[in-house]
Amino acid sequence: MDPRGRKVKILATVGPASRSPEMLRKLFKAGADAFRVNMSHGDHSDHEATISAVRAMEKEFGRPIAILADLQGPKLRVGTFKDGKAVIRHSGHFTLDRDETPGDENRVCLPHPELFGILQKGQRLLINDGKIKLRVIEATHSKIHCSAEVGGVISDRKGVNVPDAEVPIPALTNKDRKDLAFAVQQGADWIALSFVQRPDDLAEARKLIGNGTALCAKIEKPMAVHRLDEIIEMSDGIMVARGDLGVELEPFEVPPLQKKIVNASRGAGKPVIVATQMLESMIESPTPTRAEVSDVANAVYDGADAVMLSAESAAGDWPEESVLMMDKIADQVEHDEAYLGRVRFLDTPPDATTADALAHSCMTIADTVAISAITVFTSSGSTARRVARERPDTPMLVLTPSMRTARRLALLWGAHAVATKDIGSFEEMIAKGKRMALRHGFANAGSKLIALAGVPFGTPGSTNLLNVVTLKGDELEKHAG
Secondary structure (H helix, E strand, O other): OOOOOOOOEEEEEEOOOOOOHHHHHHHHHHOOOEEEEEOOOOOHHHHHHHHHHHHHHHHHHOOOOEEEEEOOOOOOEOOOEOOOEEEEOOOOEEEEEOOOOOEOOOEEEOOOHHHHOOOOOOOEEEEOOOOEEEEEEEEOOOEEEEEEEEOEEEEOOOEEEOOOOOOOOOOOOHHHHHHHHHHHHOOOOEEEEOOOOOOHHHHHHHHHHOOOOEEEEEEOOHHHHHOHHHHHHHOOEEEEEHHHHHHHOOHHHHHHHHHHHHHHHHHOOOOEEEEOOOOHHHHOOOOOOHHHHHHHHHHHHOOOOEEEEOHHHHOOOOHHHHHHHHHHHHHHHHOOOOHHHHHOOOOOOOOOOHHHHHHHHHHHHHHHOOOOEEEEEOOOOHHHHHHHHOOOOOOEEEEEOOHHHHHHHHHOOOEEEEEOOOOOOHHHHHHHHHHHHHHOOOOOOOOEEEEEEEOOOOOOOOEEEEEEEEOOHHHHHHHHO
C-alpha cells in the first residue's frame, strides 16, 4: 500500500462502535496506523476477534499494523452506601475507614488498607474523577479524617485518586497479569502499563512480557513525573495519559507537563503517544471544537510520535470521521512551512556512537541534497528510532526481516515499515533498497536514496554504513518489467 505521506501516527481505540471488521477497515483507510485494545472493557473473546480482524486487514492491505493492549491497572474505590449514595457537605467533615458497614453522609469504607499507613495531614483525596476534593486532617491506621474542600454527591464504588503520595500498590493486579498473558499469547505488539509510579513498576511487566513485545509506560500519576527519566529508560515507549493526570493535577499544570514528557521521550529516542480527550466532542458531534483541533495540532507541532483517539473511536457516534479529522489536522500541520523548524526546536544531540552519528548524518545529507527517501535496514528497529529522533524532513522507508519489528514501528514518527527477507551482502542491500523504494512509491528515475545499515548484516546494534545511491532509468524499467 502507498505511504500515508504523514509523519505522526494515529492510534485508534477499538470498542463497541468500531469492533466490526467493516468499521476497522474504514478506520484503517481513514488513517489509523495502530489499534488500541482497552483491557478495562470487553472480554477476551471480544479482544481476540478484534486482533484477528486487524491481522486479516494487515494481510489484505500489505501494511504492518500495531496492536497495543492497554492494561487496566489497580483501581482505588470507596465502598458502598446505605442508600447507594450520600451527600458530602461543602466544608463539612468526612471519614474514610476500614469498617465494611455501608456508609452515609459522615463516613464510608475505603477497602484499601495500604492507604491508611501512608497518608499524612494536608494531603488530598480526590473522588469521582476529582469532583469531590477531600483534605486529610488526621490519618491513623484505621481512619482517615478529612475536611471537604469540595463536597457533593458520592455513590457506591466511586474511584479515588491519591495525588500527593506514592501508593504502595503494584502496577499489576491479578486481572492485569491474566490480560497481559492473553495479549502476549495473541501477539500484541505493545503492552501499555497503567498506574506507573516508579521504575520498579515496569520490572515485573517486563519479566512477564519477555523480549518479543514492547512495553509502553503510561504517565498518569504525578509521582511518575518525579522519576520520568528512569521510567523512560526502562520502557520502549511512553503514553501521556492526560485523563488521570488532569484529575490528580490542576488542569493548567497538564500542558507544560505534556511538553516535558514529549521532549524527554524524544530526547531518549523512544516513541511518545499523546492521549485522552483529543477530539472528545466528536463522541457525539460530527465536527470537533476549535480548541480540540488546536490541541491535536500542538501535539503534532511538538513532534509526538502518535496521537490517540479514545472514546471517539471506541464508543462514539462518529468513529470514522474522528480518524479522518485527526488525519486532516496532522496533514495540515505537517505541510505548514514552519513545521520543520517547530518540530526540530528540541535539540537532540547524537550520543557518542557510530550509529547516532550516522543517523544524524542522514538528516544533514537530506537537508543538503535532494534525497527522496532514507532506507533503513534494521532487525531490532533501533536504527529506525535513531533516525526518527532527528525528525528528518525526508520520508523513512524501514526494511526489516522481522514482522514483529515492522509492527512495533507503526507507532514511530515518520517510519513506513516493510517486512522483507533479510539481506546478505552490500550489493543485495543496495538493490533491495532501490526496488522497495520504487515499489512503495518513494522514488522514481533520477531519485537519490540514502541507505543506512550495519555490517555484518543481521547483527543487531551494528549500524556502521551509510551510502547515497541514485536510481537510474533502466532500473525503473527493470522494476516495471
